Amino acid sequence: MIIRQIHVTPVAFRDPPLLNAAGVHEPWALRTIVEVVTDEGLTGLGETYGDIKHLEKMRECAPALIGLDVHATNTMYARISAIVGDVVSDMHGLTGVATKEKSIDRIFSPFEVACLDIRGKAAGVPVADLLGGKVRDAVPYSAYLFYKWAGHPGGEPDRFGEALDEAGVVEQAALLIKEYGFKSIKLKGGVFPPDQEIDAIRALHEAFPGVPLRLDPNAAWTVETSIRVGRELEGTLQYLEDPTPGIPGMAEVAAAVPMPLATNMCVVTPEHLPPAIASSAIGVLLLDHHYWGGLVRSSHIAALCDTFGLSLSMHSNSHLGISLAAMTHLAAATPNLTFACDTHTPWQDGQDVVLPGALRFTDGAVPVPAGPGLGVELDRDALAAMNEAYDKCGILARDDTTYMQRFEPSYSARRPRW
Ligand SMILES: O=C([O-])C(=O)C[C@H](O)[C@@H](O)C(=O)[O-]
Numbered sequence: 001m002i003i004r005q006i007h008v009t010p011v012a013f014r015d016p017p018l019l020n021a022a023g024v025h026e027p028w029a030l031r032t033i034v035e036v037v038t039d040e041g042l043t044g045l046g047e048t049y050g051d052i053k054h055l056e057k058m059r060e061c062a063p064a065l066i067g068l069d070v071h072a073t074n075t076m077y078a079r080i081s082a083i084v085g086d087v088v089s090d091m092h093g094l095t096g097v098a099t100k101e102k103s104i105d106r107i108f109s110p111f112e113v114a115c116l117d118i119r120g121k122a123a124g125v126p127v128a129d130l131l132g133g134k135v136r137d138a139v140p141y142s143a144y145l146f147y148k149w150a151g152h153p154g155g156e157p158d159r160f161g162e163a164l165d166e167a168g169v170v171e172q173a174a175l176l177i178k179e180y181g182f183k184s185i186k187l188k189g190g191v192f193p194p195d196q197e198i199d200a201i202r203a204l205h206e207a208f209p210g211v212p213l214r215l216d217p218n219a220a221w222t223v224e225t226s227i228r229v230g231r232e233l234e235g236t237l238q239y240l241e242d243p244t245p246g247i248p249g250m251a252e253v254a255a256a257v258p259m260p261l262a263t264n265m266c267v268v269t270p271e272h273l274p275p276a277i278a279s280s281a282i283g284v285l286l287l288d289h290h291y292w293g294g295l296v297r298s299s300h301i302a303a304l305c306d307t308f309g310l311s312l313s314m315h316s317n318s319h320l321g322i323s324l325a326a327m328t329h330l331a332a333a334t335p336n337l338t339f340a341c342d343t344h345t346p347w348q349d350g351q352d353v354v355l356p357g358a359l360r361f362t363d364g365a366v367p368v369p370a371g372p373g374l375g376v377e378l379d380r381d382a383l384a385a386m387n388e389a390y391d392k393c394g395i396l397a398r399d400d401t402t403y404m405q406r407f408e409p410s411y412s413a414r415r416p417r418w
Pocket residue numbers: 018019020094095188216218264315316317318
């Protein structure tokens with residue numbers, strides 16, 4: 001199964017004004033869709049970030065993979081390493097420090113996923129089978145709440161409405177739970193002063209008794225603030241995600257608060273694991289195959305976490321169905337991934353590059369697609385339309401901060417802020 005062609009297509013889809021510690025989501029989210037085609041005519045799909053530096057590196061790397069067998073992922077990784085000489089992007093500063101290694105993993109990931117899709121199709125088995133076989137038939141995801149404006153300034157309000165206080169957040173949770181059946185809730189924090197976010201968690205706790213809750217301020221707090229908030233939220237949070245920047249700060253907080261700390265910011269490459277484990281900085285790692293180097297490497301990281309007693313959840317960024325399928329196969333085949341995963345799917349509000357039918361939410365969980373490979377098929381019309389939207393939208397890289405500054409010129413995304 002020799003790779004004969006690779007198509008790398010940037011796409012854009014509408015995104016609501018979701019607030020976070022770096023600013024606010026722009027009206028369009030970017031992704032890159034990868035199609036790998038073999039000499040036997042099989043096509044595999046991958047999806048990753050759409051920022052221009054990323055896209056350019058992927059386009060640079062793709063020709064170097066032509067002629068390789070789809071099983072030769074080690075050679076593929078080595079060839080990509082030789083090309084990705086530089087840091088690609090630190091992705092708006094919400095997913096940890098950029099390093100050269102991390103950039104390689106990010107470029108490699110969608111190609112690896114596409115090769116696994118092909119290998120599954122050729123063998124007539126789902127990708128989960130190539131990762132050791134599924135240990136669960138459906139993967140639970142959590143309701144991912146965001147403080148948000150009613151709509152983008154100057155535009156129509158979107159159907160999710162405004163959520164700028166605890167009542168808005170509770171209403172949003174009710175809507176997502178009604179539509180998707182989610183059984184746990186994550187609130188993206190770091191937007192308002194911590195006491196306001198404490199109130200929101202308490203309101204959620206009261207409105208949804210027994211539903212596990214998480215709060216993620218994306219390192220917006222100092223160590224002192226994190227300890228105070230953690231203590232005040234005793235008994236309400238399943239875990240507290242990235243309250244403060246860096247492994248040493250997280251270790252100080254972890255030693256002083258009653259709940260486990262989770263991260264997708266201070267442990268984002270393998271070399272971060274030894275210091276984080278040695279200092280007991282985290283209890284939960286949020287895996288993300290987009291930056292841990294694809295599905296197989298993410299499985300290896302999961303095994304390491306098992307050895308060192310770290311629990312697992314899964315991180316997401318604005319994404320489409322190819323990523324949701326890949327995340328679902330990985331989570332289904334990872335025994336120690338026992339926390340509900342994050343997903344931005346509700347915010348894409350039906351827009352997708354895959355044909356409907358293969359992916360659905362039942363009681364907050366996505367059943368593992370049954371078809372061979374990833375089990376999803378490209379919707380070519382949707383791909384073309386989203387590619388056109390990419391060309392027209394005028395956004396080349398996600399920049400929540402600059403977009404926010406258009407409406408609040410004095411806004412600064414400094415962290416820690418409180
Ligand atoms: O868990 C996280 O830190 C994220 O999901 C990062 C994302 O970029 C999120 O903050 C967002 O979509 O604004």
